[in-house]
Amino acid sequence: MSASLLAADLPYWAQALLRVLGGVVAVLLPAGTIVYVFLFKMMSFMQSRLGPMEAGPYGSMQLFAEVGKWLQKEDITPERADRFIFKIAPLVVLVSTFLLVAVVPFGPDAWFTNFEAGVFYMLAVSSVSVLGILIAGWASANKYSLLGGLRAAGQLIAYELPMVLAVIGVIIQAGTMNLQDIVFAQNAGSMFGWDGLGNPYILTQFVGFIIFMIAVQAELTQTPFDMPIAESELVSGYMTEYSGFRFLTFFIAEFATAGVFSLIASVLFLGGWGIPFAWFGWDTMDSVDNWMNVVGPLIMVTKMMLLSFIIMWVRFSYPRFREDQLQRFAWKVLVPVSLVNIMITAILKVAF
Amino acid sequence: MTSTESLIDRRQLSYIAAQAADARLNVELETEGMTLNIGPQHPATHGTLRIIARLDGEQVVWAEPSCGYMHRGYEKLTEVRTYPQVTALVNRIDWLGSFANEVPFILAAEKLMEIEAPPRAQWIRTILFELSRIANVSLFLGDLGVQLGAITPVFMAFRDREYVLNLIEGATGGRFHPNFDRIGGLKEDLPAGFIDETRVVMKKLRNFCDEMENLLFGNEIFQSRTRGIGVIPKDVAMQYGLSGANLRASGVDWDLRRDQTLPMAWNKVDWKVWTHPDGDSFARCWVRLQEVRESTLIVDQLLDNIPSGPVMAKVPRIIKVPEGEAWVSTENPLGEMGYYVVSKGDLGPFRTKIRSASFNNISIVPWVLKGVYVPDIITILASLYFILGDIDR
Numbered sequence: 001m002s003a004s005l006l007a008a009d010l011p012y013w014a015q016a017l018l019r020v021l022g023g024v025v026a027v028l029l030p031a032g033t034i035v036y037v038f039l040f041k042m043m044s045f046m047q048s049r050l051g052p053m054e055a056g057p058y059g060s061m062q063l064f065a066e067v068g069k070w071l072q073k074e075d076i077t078p079e080r081a082d083r084f085i086f087k088i089a090p091l092v093v094l095v096s097t098f099l100l101v102a103v104v105p106f107g108p109d110a111w112f113t114n115f116e117a118g119v120f121y122m123l124a125v126s127s128v129s130v131l132g133i134l135i136a137g138w139a140s141a142n143k144y145s146l147l148g149g150l151r152a153a154g155q156l157i158a159y160e161l162p163m164v165l166a167v168i169g170v171i172i173q174a175g176t177m178n179l180q181d182i183v184f185a186q187n188a189g190s191m192f193g194w195d196g197l198g199n200p201y202i203l204t205q206f207v208g209f210i211i212f213m214i215a216v217q218a219e220l221t222q223t224p225f226d227m228p229i230a231e232s233e234l235v236s237g238y239m240t241e242y243s244g245f246r247f248l249t250f251f252i253a254e255f256a257t258a259g260v261f262s263l264i265a266s267v268l269f270l271g272g273w274g275i276p277f278a279w280f281g282w283d284t285m286d287s288v289d290n291w292m293n294v295v296g297p298l299i300m301v302t303k304m305m306l307l308s309f310i311i312m313w314v315r316f317s318y319p320r321f322r323e324d325q326l327q328r329f330a331w332k333v334l335v336p337v338s339l340v341n342i343m344i345t346a347i348l349k350v351a352f
Numbered sequence: 353m354t355s356t357e358s359l360i361d362r363r364q365l366s367y368i369a370a371q372a373a374d375a376r377l378n379v380e381l382e383t384e385g386m387t388l389n390i391g392p393q394h395p396a397t398h399g400t401l402r403i404i405a406r407l408d409g410e411q412v413v414w415a416e417p418s419c420g421y422m423h424r425g426y427e428k429l430t431e432v433r434t435y436p437q438v439t440a441l442v443n444r445i446d447w448l449g450s451f452a453n454e455v456p457f458i459l460a461a462e463k464l465m466e467i468e469a470p471p472r473a474q475w476i477r478t479i480l481f482e483l484s485r486i487a488n489v490s491l492f493l494g495d496l497g498v499q500l501g502a503i504t505p506v507f508m509a510f511r512d513r514e515y516v517l518n519l520i521e522g523a524t525g526g527r528f529h530p531n532f533d534r535i536g537g538l539k540e541d542l543p544a545g546f547i548d549e550t551r552v553v554m555k556k557l558r559n560f561c562d563e564m565e566n567l568l569f570g571n572e573i574f575q576s577r578t579r580g581i582g583v584i585p586k587d588v589a590m591q592y593g594l595s596g597a598n599l600r601a602s603g604v605d606w607d608l609r610r611d612q613t614l615p616m617a618w619n620k621v622d623w624k625v626w627t628h629p630d631g632d633s634f635a636r637c638w639v640r641l642q643e644v645r646e647s648t649l650i651v652d653q654l655l656d657n658i659p660s661g662p663v664m665a666k667v668p669r670i671i672k673v674p675e676g677e678a679w680v681s682t683e684n685p686l687g688e689m690g691y692y693v694v695s696k697g698d699l700g701p702f703r704t705k706i707r708s709a710s711f712n713n714i715s716i717v718p719w720v721l722k723g724v725y726v727p728d729i730i731t732i733l734a735s736l737y738f739i740l741g742d743i744d745r
Binding site: 049143144147223231233318321322323325 | 386388394395410497498499500501502503504507508511567568571573574576577725726727728729730
């Protein structure tokens with residue numbers, strides 16, 4: 001999506017437009033796929049039922065039917081709600097997702113922005129969604145929503161730290177915070193002199209990967225960390241008072257964020273868009289063939305679906321923690337383990 | 353730490369928490385508590401129960417169940433119905449195990465009339481009674497998962513309960529409201545193939561119990577959510593008149609199926625009453641799981657030696673129950689359910705008092721909810737297991 005991919009010099013506005021369109025596609029398409037494949041179908045098969053079957057072949061058009069239904073519904077604002085804040089809250093959550101996808105590289109030239117501090121940026125904007133959830137809970141003027149919003153705030157703050165610490169291991173090993181360079185380091189790397197698989201960090205940073213995925217699960221407020229939503233106690237928590245389009249926005253944001261976090265996890269731990277560079281004899285970023293710009297996004301989507309599968313699998317089979325148990329788990333287990341992981345990584349980095 | 357010590361420890365902790373919450377609320381300049389209405393429309397109350405909870409943060413300082421939103425007046429209705437008509441009403445009290453509701457009423461009427469159902473009818477009654485217990489409690493096991501956030505178990509419960517409901521439908525013609533029990537026996541004999549089919553289904557249900565034990569009860573999160581939550585000690589459980597699995601989970605070895613001599617077939621087979629010493633939410637769920645498994649074994653044994661003969665004793669065509677009063681209670685899926693029937697020699701009862709298990713079981717809610725956190729309210733309510741029809745009648 002940069003100029004060299006298109007092999008033509010486009011004016012700035014055209015490039016910007018293309019990037020925005022690309023970003024929308026990169027967020028909405030995976031979100032829709034995740035909803036259909038995992039929420040509708042995989043969940044149904046796990047629960048010994050068929051799921052949607054009527055709209056389109058095997059219910060494949062169900063998502064359009066659902067979106068159409070939500071768009072028709074009345075957009076209700078509670079009487080005592082803080083109207084302005086209530087209305088922008090879902091957008092804040094969705095914006096966080098779009099900001100996140102901006103740093104994800106999809107190919108050697110297929111990126112939206114190539115930040116030097118990409119990881120730092122990613123960790124920073126991922127917490128913007130907390131604000132959206134918190135103000136949604138507060139502005140709804142509903143006790144359940146307030147409890148949900150406050151729980152979300154406590155939980156997401158607790159899980160930012162293990163997430164950051166888990167990523168630090170990767171940063172130490174790659175020696176860079178640029179996501180594109182992290183992908184390069186994994187695919188051009190070698191394990192004990194053997195470069196047939198590159199060096200995906202899931203092998204060396206396995207502990208970091210597990211902690212990252214747990215933190216992602218909490219960040220997404222998916223079971224077992226879905227206390228802010230908690231249908232059976234808080235009646236969907238901060239989303240209780242939302243209807244129609246604004247609920248749809250929350251819904252899209254939930255699944256789009258699951259997709260984007262899977263993309264980021266695949267960049268950090270699974271080698272991103274790349275295939276081991278030794279297969280084709282590439283040794284620098286510039287020597288990577290141009291067709292990777294087409295194959296790269298496909299590889300990314302495959303890895304994203306794989307990681308989303310794990311996220312959804314856990315979501316559909318586990319009961320939920322209690323708020324204090326979750327805090328205890330975050331501070332007493334995940335933080336110390338990730339600190340030890342950083343220490344070992346640093347020692348090994350210096351030693352080898 | 354042994355089990356009893358940890359129990360005392362938990363009780364002390366929850367007491368201290370409640371006292372602290374009280375003290376905080378009584379100090380001026382402290383933020384005032386929030387009153388949270390859980391229900392009448394709330395997914396955790398399986399209907400229209402309302403729990404009024406005063407919270408300090410997320411901690412419950414005071415809670416009170418408010419019931420009666422679904423009062424249908426069955427006690428009064430029985431006064432204007434004839435005896436055979438009453439069974440159609442009362443099997444709507446605990447709607448998940450409806451056949452079990454009919455039995456104590458019919459037994460009370462039979463006691464007044466001094467007749468007894470033939471052995472085959474007693475056997476079939478017991479089989480259907482246990483089948484409705486299985487249908488009822490297996491759904492509880494799935495629903496428990498939903499209350500704690502695991503959505504998959506409930507679909508497994510629905511899947512396997514369906515087999516049991518098919519059996520009940522095959523025998524009685526009604527999936528939820530059989531209305532099959534008659535004074536002096538049963539409406540009809542069992543259909544052909546019922547016994548073989550039931551054996552297959554009982555095997556499936558035992559598999560379901562194993563599945564639940566692995567999927568739900570073996571899960572660390574489930575255990576940490578339920579162990580030590582909502583501890584009801586033995587003496588308190590007895591003071592509040594708990595019955596059924598809630599009482600047995602507090603370590604009281606009390607089961608009306610074994611302790612009473614009724615014209616039913618339970619004492620003809622070999623089975624075990626499960627108890628648990630802890631009295632917490634986990635114990636209540638665990639005891640119920642074991643009871644489903646035990647019930648499948650009871651049904652299997654009953655099928656082995658089911659006697660032949662008629663299913664209806666000789667009763668007049670128009671049933672008039674002689675003057676008198678009778679109390680019969682049985683161990684229903686939710687606990688002790690009994691009918692006190694007063695007859696003046698008419699076609700219908702003069703007065704009926706229905707003792708339903710859930711109404712007494714939720715009376716402990718104010719005691720047990722004091723000092724717990726909001727998520728634990730849901731765990732405790734789920735593990736106490738009430739059915740709204742059974743509370744409000």
